[in-house]
Amino acid sequence: MRRVVVVGASAAGLAAAETLRREGHDGTLTLVGDEPLAPYDRPPLSKHLLAGEWEPERLTLRTPDDLAGLDLDLRLVVAATGLRLTDGTVQLADGSTVPYDGLIVATGVRPRHLPGQGGHVLRTLDDAVRLRDRLTPGRRLVVVGAGFLGAEAAAVAWRLGCEVTLLEPAPVPLAHAVGTQVGELLTRAHLERGVDLRCGVTVTEVTESGVRLADGELVDADEVLIAVGSLPNTDWLDGSGLTVGDGVVCDEYCAAARNVYAAGDVARWYNPLFGRSMRIEHRTNAAEQGMAAARHLLNPDGRKPFAPVPYFWSDQYDMKIQAYGFLRGHDEVAIVDGDLTERRFVAAYRTGDRVTGALAVGMPPRAIRQWRQAIASGTNWLEAVGGQVARAREAVN
Amino acid sequence: MKVELEADRCVASGQCVLAAMDVFDQDDDGIAILLDEQPAVEHLDGVREAVAICPAAAIRLVDQ
Numbered sequence: 483m484r485r486v487v488v489v490g491a492s493a494a495g496l497a498a499a500e501t502l503r504r505e506g507h508d509g510t511l512t513l514v515g516d517e518p519l520a521p522y523d524r525p526p527l528s529k530h531l532l533a534g535e536w537e538p539e540r541l542t543l544r545t546p547d548d549l550a551g552l553d554l555d556l557r558l559v560v561a562a563t564g565l566r567l568t569d570g571t572v573q574l575a576d577g578s579t580v581p582y583d584g585l586i587v588a589t590g591v592r593p594r595h596l597p598g599q600g601g602h603v604l605r606t607l608d609d610a611v612r613l614r615d616r617l618t619p620g621r622r623l624v625v626v627g628a629g630f631l632g633a634e635a636a637a638v639a640w641r642l643g644c645e646v647t648l649l650e651p652a653p654v655p656l657a658h659a660v661g662t663q664v665g666e667l668l669t670r671a672h673l674e675r676g677v678d679l680r681c682g683v684t685v686t687e688v689t690e691s692g693v694r695l696a697d698g699e700l701v702d703a704d705e706v707l708i709a710v711g712s713l714p715n716t717d718w719l720d721g722s723g724l725t726v727g728d729g730v731v732c733d734e735y736c737a738a739a740r741n742v743y744a745a746g747d748v749a750r751w752y753n754p755l756f757g758r759s760m761r762i763e764h765r766t767n768a769a770e771q772g773m774a775a776a777r778h779l780l781n782p783d784g785r786k787p788f789a790p791v792p793y794f795w796s797d798q799y800d801m802k803i804q805a806y807g808f809l810r811g812h813d814e815v816a817i818v819d820g821d822l823t824e825r826r827f828v829a830a831y832r833t834g835d836r837v838t839g840a841l842a843v844g845m846p847p848r849a850i851r852q853w854r855q856a857i858a859s860g861t862n863w864l865e866a867v868g869g870q871v872a873r874a875r876e877a878v879n
Numbered sequence: 880m881k882v883e884l885e886a887d888r889c890v891a892s893g894q895c896v897l898a899a900m901d902v903f904d905q906d907d908d909g910i911a912i913l914l915d916e917q918p919a920v921e922h923l924d925g926v927r928e929a930v931a932i933c934p935a936a937a938i939r940l941v942d943q
Contacts, residue, residue: 804909
């Protein structure tokens with residue numbers, strides 16, 4: 483394999499490129515990215531960068547020396563526009579065509595928008611800097627969507643002295659993801675601080691002066707942040723022959739076709755640990771999957787199914803939330819350690835007869851690690867929760 | 880090879896401990912602690928894994 487192309491120059495693409503070099507690929511290594519910057523880190527965008535604590539330079543993932551050491555054919559500020567599997571080429575927006583023997587697709591996601599004019603999204607460094615510069619004390623910010631991104635941004639804006647309104651269509655924010663109890667806990671954290679969190683409201687349009695709700699009400703704002711989820715960047719693969727369905731559809735090895743792999747937010751692969759296909763928009767998964775894809779591409783005979791325990795964290799006000807596993811679609815939540823009302827607890831999640839997730843707030847690392855292990859080994863629910871389940875149980879559905 | 884840890888970037892994910900528990904630990908707040916600045920060769924793969932998956936890009940492995 484002489485020519486490898488990695489499309490996408492963020493966490494997954496960078497991890498893939500580094501792994502390829504580390505594990506022996508000494509041929510051409512092309513890394514394509516549509517932003518003008520060297521690979522940078524996205525999680526701090528809604529945290530330190532938005533808060534004004536970090537300058538953009540701090541988000542760079544590798545030093546110039548580290549990058550130079552990879553001997554990349556680095557193509558920045560240019561998007562991939564097409565893929566031809568039959569002749570092994572990637573087409574770029576500048577009209578060039580890059581041939582490959584092996585390809586890794588790591589094109590990530592883009593924010594969903596709402597009808598109307600204006601409004602911020604928060605995905606790129608440019609997005610974050612633009613919003614940061616406008617979050618001055620007294621400004622009225624409306625955040626549409628109280629998912630993790632929207633809630634983090636709301637918490638930062640509140641700390642900066644903005645008047646924050648957080649609009650969420652669901653009755654309880656994040657209930658589908660983390661359960662009603664934890665969702666209500668997050669709700670209280672906003673309300674206690676005076677953030678105007680309004681659930682069960684649908685935004686139909688972003689206007690010049692705010693947002694319009696489904697019932698016709700206008701909510702005034704100086705700035706609007708739209709945080710209503712993301713769409714995988716797969717348009718450039720139309721007609722390529724790859725299977726696309728909410729992401730690039732891959733097998734358990736992250737393979738989308740022969741010598742073609744996908745990694746990071748854009749990849750929908752079969753995770754045998756949970757017995758289902760999933761697409762994960764987490765920073766850690768991007769790196770792990772980039773590494774796995776690179777290894778599999780280089781050594782197809784030594785492939786092992788990519789079966790990680792997903793991990794994410796979120797900072798909101800004084801709470802650090804950490805979660806392991808696949809929480810969505812869970813059947814039951816139980817508080818297995820600590821106390822929910824004190825905001826120091828571990829919640830365990832059951833899907834079928836297994837423990838499939840754990841979420842912790844304010845607990846020491848070892849209290850969480852054992853639950854990660856239980857998820858990784860597919861431990862039976864009753865065996866995992868044992869007698870710890872008595873205090874608080876919540877049946878979902 | 881020398882490990883560098885930028886602790887004030889750390890987000891307490893503990894991924895480094897999972898990858899190389901002879902080299903990294905966490906304090907009670909979850910912040911990473913470097914146990915061994917110059918780990919033995921057999922730990923380097925784990926350290927490289929930690930460098931790659933650290934969600935805060937807080938770890939580097941540098942030639943000396």
